[in-house]
Amino acid sequence: MNYNTKVVICQSSLELRRYIGSDCLTMDVGGVLKYNHLEWVQHRMDIERMKSSATVIAQSLSEFGRCLKETELPNDVETTARILEIQTAERDAIKEDFRISIRKGLSLLRHVRQLDVKPEHEQLSPTRLHNVTAIERMLIQLEETERSFDAFWMKHEKRLTQCLKLRRFEDSFRKLQSSFAKHMIHLEEHREVGDGPxxxxxxxxxHAEYCQQAMDDVNGARLLRDAGQELISSQDVELTGSLLPKxxxxxxxxxxxxGALERRTKVLQLSKDMHQQIHAANNWCHRGVELLTTIPYDCTASCAANVLTTVDKYIEEGKSLKLDTFNSEPDLNKLIMLTTTETSTLLAQVAERINDMQRLSASRRDALQKMASREIRKPPVQIVSPEKLPYNNGDKCYSTISDNKNSIPTSSPSKSYDDKRTYTYFDRMISVCDKRTY
Known part of the structure; x- marks a missing residue:
């Protein structure tokens, strides 16, 4: 295809202005447009460098975005923390590239527009206006890209942060689970309740010192539970689906x-109270045996009244013993389960010993009360009048005197078989009390 174009050769700028207006010509050919070719070249070089920098940022951003999308959430704290740290550093590097590029673009825009001379677009030459438009367009693209990247990174960072919190929760959960298992094993192995006060x-x-250490884990478990509930409230089903059971x-x-620590505390306190009561009961029984063995079998009414006061005081002291209250304790089954057979047997023996001493004391008190209430009776004396008998009847006289002697009653009573058996039981009680002392 042939084009016929008329070419006019002008001999001077004056002749050129006949065909083209001066407002469309540069100042070197008599126009009013200012144009500096070196300046234009410099501006174009700066704009191309800015485009190249934006291209590099776009490539880095594309690779980094693909890396973030392909990131799989690890199952341990260390790996999750390391990934978050590395990707945060890469994100900060890209953000720094954005800031540098935008700062250079703004500086170039001010230089091209010459704001100190021509602040309005209408006063710019076409070449300058074209360059300014290109720079502004690139700055707008950079800012929009940065905002999109920030929004994407915010979602990814939140996802990684929640994953890190979840992994830390699971790690703390496993540690607490192990600690709780050790605590329960410790309580299972340390079931001794002591053999004395x-x-x-x-x-x-x-146990009180151990409770302080164990309660630290209890409080830590409750704090971890609160942290888990906060993670559940984030409504990220992918990450928090297993938190509720934990x-x-x-x-x-x-x-x-x-609960186990509290039960152990109550059992030890119950054991302490029990052994104190056993100790007090043993002392009471021992004193009772000594008291009852020192009481004479037969005594005067005044002596019986004095001894009766002592026995009443002893019986009253026995009522203050609280060993029977252990039978109604709700934790007694736990105590019996944790105590040794020796302690259980001792508890039964002491209870039986107390009952025996109460029975013997009451029996002896009744006897003393009878002694104190009776009047002293003197043994009857038979008056014998002397008789004058012949000397030759000596044998008959001897016989009469012998009969009179035999008629005088004896005043030295002897102990019965039951009394001997009672004193033998007292001796056995003393030996039993002496076998177990605290």
């Missing part, structure tokens, strides 16, 4: 351990 008190102090398990473990 001092030993029970020592065990109680040691929170329930933390509640269960905390309640179980705190």
């Amino acid at each position: 001092q030993k029970a008190e020592q065990l109680g102090q040691a 929170c329930d398990e933390l509640d269960r473990m905390a309640d179980a351990l705190s």
